[in-house]
Amino acid sequence: MSTARAPIGVIGTGYVGLVTAAGFAALGSDVYCVDIDAEKVERLRRGEVPIYEPGLEALLAEHAERLHFSTDLADALQHASLLFVAVGTPPTYSGDADLTAVHAVADAIPASKDHALVMKSTVPCGTGASLRRIFNEQGKAELAYVSCPEFLKEGSAVADFMNPDRVVVGDTGDWAGDAVVELYSPLDAPLVRTDVASAEMVKLASNAFLATKISFINEIANVCEETGADVVEVARGMGLDARIGQKFLQAGIGFGGSCFPKDVDALKQLAGNSGYHFQLLNSVIEVNDLQKRRVIGKLQKHLGGLVGKRVALLGLAFKPDTDDMREASSLVLSARLHADGALVSAYDPIAEEQARKLVSGITFASSAIEAVRGADAVVLVTEWRELVDLDYSEVAAAMDGELLIDGRNALDPEAIRAAGLTYEGIGRR
Numbered sequence: 001m002s003t004a005r006a007p008i009g010v011i012g013t014g015y016v017g018l019v020t021a022a023g024f025a026a027l028g029s030d031v032y033c034v035d036i037d038a039e040k041v042e043r044l045r046r047g048e049v050p051i052y053e054p055g056l057e058a059l060l061a062e063h064a065e066r067l068h069f070s071t072d073l074a075d076a077l078q079h080a081s082l083l084f085v086a087v088g089t090p091p092t093y094s095g096d097a098d099l100t101a102v103h104a105v106a107d108a109i110p111a112s113k114d115h116a117l118v119m120k121s122t123v124p125c126g127t128g129a130s131l132r133r134i135f136n137e138q139g140k141a142e143l144a145y146v147s148c149p150e151f152l153k154e155g156s157a158v159a160d161f162m163n164p165d166r167v168v169v170g171d172t173g174d175w176a177g178d179a180v181v182e183l184y185s186p187l188d189a190p191l192v193r194t195d196v197a198s199a200e201m202v203k204l205a206s207n208a209f210l211a212t213k214i215s216f217i218n219e220i221a222n223v224c225e226e227t228g229a230d231v232v233e234v235a236r237g238m239g240l241d242a243r244i245g246q247k248f249l250q251a252g253i254g255f256g257g258s259c260f261p262k263d264v265d266a267l268k269q270l271a272g273n274s275g276y277h278f279q280l281l282n283s284v285i286e287v288n289d290l291q292k293r294r295v296i297g298k299l300q301k302h303l304g305g306l307v308g309k310r311v312a313l314l315g316l317a318f319k320p321d322t323d324d325m326r327e328a329s330s331l332v333l334s335a336r337l338h339a340d341g342a343l344v345s346a347y348d349p350i351a352e353e354q355a356r357k358l359v360s361g362i363t364f365a366s367s368a369i370e371a372v373r374g375a376d377a378v379v380l381v382t383e384w385r386e387l388v389d390l391d392y393s394e395v396a397a398a399m400d401g402e403l404l405i406d407g408r409n410a411l412d413p414e415a416i417r418a419a420g421l422t423y424e425g426i427g428r429r
């Protein structure tokens with residue numbers, strides 16, 4: 001791979017920042033990473049990766065000589081023109097995105113005609129325009145600005161970086177937009193070059209649409225339960241229509257993670273702040289909240305009252321192949337079970353450490369079989385391969401009861417019944 005590629009700066013070393021840094025280093029750029037967390041920077045310098053993301057540690061190690069970590073913006077400013085911003089934009093109590101970290105970066109950038117901020121963080125539509133006003137007020141009018149939203153998925157982030165469905169570059173048609181396009185050119189992805197506001201909206205609208213698709217199929221699943229249809233068959237039949245597509249039609253116990261819940265809310269608030277009531281998104285959020293609780297009703301249907309009942313949760317992370325617990329369905333489920341007097345045990349292949357910080361009143365087991373021992377019911381919460389591939393006869397033998405709730409429709413009902421368990425999925429016959 002060419003080593004003559006432009007060096008870049010990456011501000012913020014979370015999921016998006018680290019994957020962006022590793023990806024561009026792999027493509028041949030020197031990457032100057034900046035983070036305000038000194039301990040994190042130290043760990044990264046030692047080659048330790050503070051998050052679990054398949055393939056990331058290996059990629060960072062492979063290109064270590066091109067990756068530089070610092071708490072000081074000066075290194076990045078000295079070596080690179082393009083400064084990718086990948087800081088957190090968590091939700092506030094109002095549901096709007098908290099742009100404190102973005103503004104701190106904007107304030108820290110000095111006046112320069114040779115530098116550009118390239119926004120990777122998910123920000124409300126209008127952020128680029130408001131930063132432009134701030135730069136003008138601060139005497140930094142020559143600073144360039146590009147919106148370049150990130151579409152990677154946790155758990156497959158490295159592969160997503162290398163094979164993007166599209167690259168979106170929003171700018172004013174100046175040198176900075178050209179430079180970002182050039183940087184992504186080896187990936188040979190479809191390019192959408194547009195204005196800043198439209199690029200910002202592509203990101204929010206994409207996440208909101210995917211979340212809508214999930215809430216839609218979850219409601220279909222709930223209706224299937226009333227009508228005797230099987231949502232897996234229904235989704236297969238729907239998805240073969242190329243206009244609908246097979247992806248994101250997997251019914252389950254709701255979406256979580258750091259993006260969908262936050263971005264759907266942020267788009268709803270953004271619309272509301274400008275006087276538009278985005279009715280559909282209210283429903284998407286409400287359906288998802290209720291979906292996370294439906295397992296309780298299924299447990300009660302089979303077990304009666306839950307006081308003193310032993311319930312094992314298999315998987316805790318918001319989805320497989322990540323240790324991310326943000327907005328995970330397991331948080332709502334475990335809290336509800338605990339409140340109803342159930343005795344909850346849980347096992348997750350990777351996310352236990354993160355889960356311990358957020359969940360109380362449950363026992364953590366060191367294996368799936370240990371978690372299900374003596375259980376009256378087992379709930380598959382996260383479809384980790386390891387959990388889908390369990391020997392369910394062994395699970396049945398270890399349990400006291402025989403109820404298995406497949407919260408992700410990831411198991412074969414016939415195989416589970418053959419193992420001696422009562423199978424209950426989401427919207428399945």
Ligand code: UGA
Pocket residue numbers: 122150151152153154155207210214247248249250251252253254255256257258259260263318319
């Ligand atoms: C999501 C988007 O998919 C990415 O394109 C985007 O870049 C990212 O948010 C972001 O904004 O940073 P991610 O949160 O990593 O990525 O996770 P997804 O794989 O999209 O899954 C989100 C949730 O939806 C999970 O809880 C998953 O279990 C659930 N889901 C997904 C379903 O319930 N059904 C499905 O069919 C698909």
